[in-house]
Amino acid sequence: MNSHLNRAGGSVERPAITRREAIQRAAIFLGAALSPSLLSGVMRAQSAPAAAGAKPVYLTAQQLETAAALAERILPRTDTPGARDVGVPAFIDLMYGKYLSPEEKKLFAAGLAEVETASAAAHRRAFPQLATAQQDALLTRLAEAARNREGTFFYQLKELTVVGYFTAETVGKTVLHYDPVPGRFDACAPIAEVGNVNWTK
C-alpha cells in the first residue's frame, strides 16, 4: 500500500545528441571556450586507451573510469565504504549495458563525454586524474547546471550511484540495519537502541 506516496518519476525524454554536440554544449554550459583544435584533441582523447582498473563489459574503459571517479566523489570512502569499494562502477556498467533505454544510454554517454571535455578544457587532464578538489568543483558546476531536473545526466549519475551503493550487499549487510526477518515491530524505538542507520530495503 501507500503507492500514492510513490510519486511516479517522469521518463527520460530527450532528443539524442551527437558526441560533438555534447562537447559543444558542455563548452557552453561550463563556460569554457573550446577552440576547434582543442575540440579535436578532446575527441581523440575520448578514444585513447583507458587507465587500469575494473574491466567494463559495456562501457569503454575510459568511460568506466570517468563514471567510477564521479561516483566516488558522490559517495566517497570515509569510515564507511565508498562507491568503488562496493562495486558501483561495475553496477553502472551493467545498467548501461542491459538496463538503460537507448535514449538513457545516449544521455549517459554524452554526459561522460561532457565531463571529460570540461576537465580537459579547465585542466588539460582527464577527470579521473584531477585532484579531488578539482573533481568536486567540476561536479558542483554540473550539479548547478542540472538545476534539480530529472532527465539530466547529473540526475541519472546520482540515481545510478545512490541506488548502486545502497542496494549493494556490502552496504546492505555492514553499513545499514540488516534484519530480513525482524519478527516484531516496535513503532517508536530510540535511535540510541536501534542505531542511527536506515533499514536495508
Add this chain to the structure above:
Amino acid sequence: MATIQGAGTKQNTYDAIVIGSGISGGWAAKELCEKGLKTLVLERGRDVKHGDYPTAFKESWEFEGRTKLPPAEIAKQEKQNRTGYTTHPASAHWFVNDLENPYSEEKRFDWMRGYHVGGRSLLWGRQSYRWSDLDFEANAKDGVAVDWPVRYAEIAPWYDYAERFAGISGSLEQLPHLPDGQFQPPMELNCLEKDVKRRVADAFGGRPLIIGRVANLTQPLNGRGSCQYRNRCIRGCPYGAYFSSNAATLPAAYATGHLTLRPFSIVSQLIYDEARGRAIGVRMIDAETNAVIEYFAKVIFCCASSVASTSILLNSKSARFPNGFGNDSGELGHNLMDHHFKVGASGLSDKFADMYQKGQRANGIYIPRFRNLNQATKQKDYIRGFGYQGSASRSDWSRGIKELNLFGPKFKADLIAPGPWRLGIGAWGECLPYHENRLFLNDKVRDKWGQPTVTFNCDWKENEYAMRKDMKASAVEMLEAAGLKDVTPFDDVSAPGLCIHEMGTARMGRDPKTSILNRWNQVHAAPNVFVTDGACMTSASCVNPSLTYMALTARACDYAVSELKKRNL
C-alpha cells in the same frame, strides 16, 4: 464444438464449478468443499502452491538489475507498469504479459492483474474495512443507479465469519459508518502518527485517525504464522501471515478432499441448456494445449474478477440470452467503477529526531470518511465521500537522488542515517455507478486463444472531480493543523483501474429489469449461476472492497448449498 453427452459427461461432472482462484474464488472453493460439494476450480493461469514465492527471501543485491528490469522485459508489461511499482524484479512475475493479454481502451483504463492460482489475493493491499448502511443505502437515498438489495444487518454475520478466518488486525473504534469487526490485536502507530492523531482529533472535533485494518496476522491462526514485519508482502508471504487464497482458503478446501483445482484453464463460456432452461456447465480452453473441454455442475460460481467474470457472461450467448448470459436488463458490462485516488498531502516534522522503529510495518494509518455522514457534514458540491490512507516514516536513502546538488562525505553520512520524519496521506474516493462507464467485448481484437478481448470506456465525472478538490484541501488542512512543516499537496489524477478496485458490470439489484444479480448474488434469470466477485457491486463505497467480496461469497455459498438441499437449484 458439440456438448459432450451421455456417459462421457460423468468424469467431467462435479457438484460445483468455481471460475477463478483469487479472493472470491478461494472463498467459494473453501465454503463449497467444506459443505461437502465436489468442487472444480478453474484457474486460467499457472499453479502457485503456498510457499512457491521465488523472490520472497531475495535481497536487493540478488536481483541482477537491483530495482530494475531490462527494457525488453518492461516492454512486455507496459500497461501493468502504469502503477509505477508492479514491474519491480521482486514482483513482476505476478502480473500479466500485456503483449499476450491485450485489451483496448476507448478511454484509458488501467487493468492490473495476475494470471496464476491465487490471483490478486497474492498482490492485494490487504486493507480490510466493513461497509455500513451509509454505503448500502446510498444509492436509494441519493436516487443514483439502483438500490442495493441487501442491508448491513444481513451481511454483518458474514463479515464476522470472513474476518475470523481471514485474520484481520485492527482497533475497535465504535464508528457507525466503519463498523468494528472480529479483529486480532492492532498494529501500533508510531510516534509521529500518534502525535498527529491527537492533534487532528483536537482540531476537528474528535475526527479519528486509526491504524489500518489489515489482513496481516498479529497472532498465529489456523497454522498460519503472524506477521514478521518484513513488509515484503507483494512477493508472497512464506509465513502465510497475510490472507491469500494460497495460504488460507485453498489449503482449507484441499483438506476436505473435495477440491479439484485445474490451472491453465481459461473459461470461455457458460453452457446454457435451452431445453432445460438452465446453465449446465462451462466450456474452457486449456491454455497450454488449446484443447476445448466442457465441465458440468449443478451450480456455477463466477469469481474470475469483475472484468473477467462479466467478459465470460458477455461471451456466453444463446437463444435465450442473445446479448450475454443473464443480460435481460442490458446492464451487463455497465456501471463499471473503481476508486479514484492519488490525491492528498504530505509534510515534515522536526519532532522525534531521536526516535526510529524496529521492524517494518506492513500497514499504514486510516482516516475514515468524515464527509456526507449526516446533515452536519453534508457537502454542497458532491455526494458520497473518501477516506485517507497513509503513514509516517523517516525517509530513507532514496531521498538522496533528488537532493541533487549534494554529494560528498556529509551527503553519504546523511543518507546512511534515517532522514526526517514525514507523514503523508492520500485519499480513496467513492466513484458513482454510471451506466455509460462500461466494458464490452471486442471481436476484432482476439487473444492467442482466438477469444474476443475487452474494450473499456470509463472515466471520472463531475462528482469525482468536485470531491477531489476537497480530498486535497482537507489533507492540507489536517496536516497543517497537526503542526507539520512544508505541507505539500499532490493531485496526480489517474485513469480508472489504477486503484485495482474495479467493481460493478453485473450489479446486484431488486429488479431483474435493471440488474443482473439478486440479493443472493444469483443471476436473476439463471439461479444456479452466482457472481460473487467485484462484478456484483451496486455502488463502490470509499473503502477497500475485498473483505466485502469474502463476506458476500461465503453468504452466497451458504445459500446455494441450502437451496441445493431443498432441490431448488
